[in-house]
Amino acid sequence: MQKAVESTQRSFNTIRTGRANPSLLDRISVEYYGSPTSLKSLANINIPDASTIAIQPFDRSSISLIEKAIQLSDLGLTPNNDGSVIRLNIPQLTSDRRKELVKLAAKLAEEGKVSIRNIRRDAIEAVRKQEKTSEVSEDESRDLQDKIQKMTDKFVARVEEVLAAKEKDITTV
Structure with missing residues (x-):
């Protein structure tokens, strides 16, 4: 269940909040020599100021591939x-885009809750x-289910809580 919460947190990090953040690029994969490769392994990602992300590829020949992958994302x-x-x-961010991002965050949070409920089930x-196999008594079973x-x-x-914090971060101008 803890891993489900952490996974939801990582998903939230990929949502834009109006500030430059290298985790925005976590989901981007580049078709590099015929295989999908994460952007982090192909380039150095820097934040020179609050509204700019600089991507410096290790291999200059991959710059057009990286550019294409970002455009298609x-x-x-x-x-x-x-x-x-x-x-x-x-x-x-415009107010409409902020509303869309809040909806996306809510959707990601719901996916996290569903995974937690699946673990419970x-x-x-x-x-x-x-x-049923009489390894635990009926009372012990009820106690364990309550726990x-x-x-x-x-x-x-x-x-x-994580969703509320992300919504606040998104809606803060």
Whole structure:
């Protein structure tokens, strides 16, 4: 369940908030010599100022591939190529785009909650199997199921906290 919360947090890091952040590029993969390769392994990513991301490829011949991958991504950013460095200017978000990003964050949070609930379901099924095979008594089974439910509630609340923080970050101008 902790890993589900961490995964949701990593997903939130890929959502743009109006400030330059290298984790915006985490999901981008570049077709490099016929295989998809993460952008991090092909280039050095820097943040020279609050609204710019600079991408300096290790191999200059890959600069056009990186530029193409960024254009095809869902970031909505236009890369500026000067031959050795690609610059991404992060524009200020409009209120409509902020609303869309809040909806996206809510969707990602819901996916995290679903994965936590799936873990709960699997754990409860395991306890019920133990009860059927008489490894645990009926009372112990109920106690374990209650503990599992309380743990699930705790982790779902943690996802809600992370979502609230991300929504605040997105809506702050």
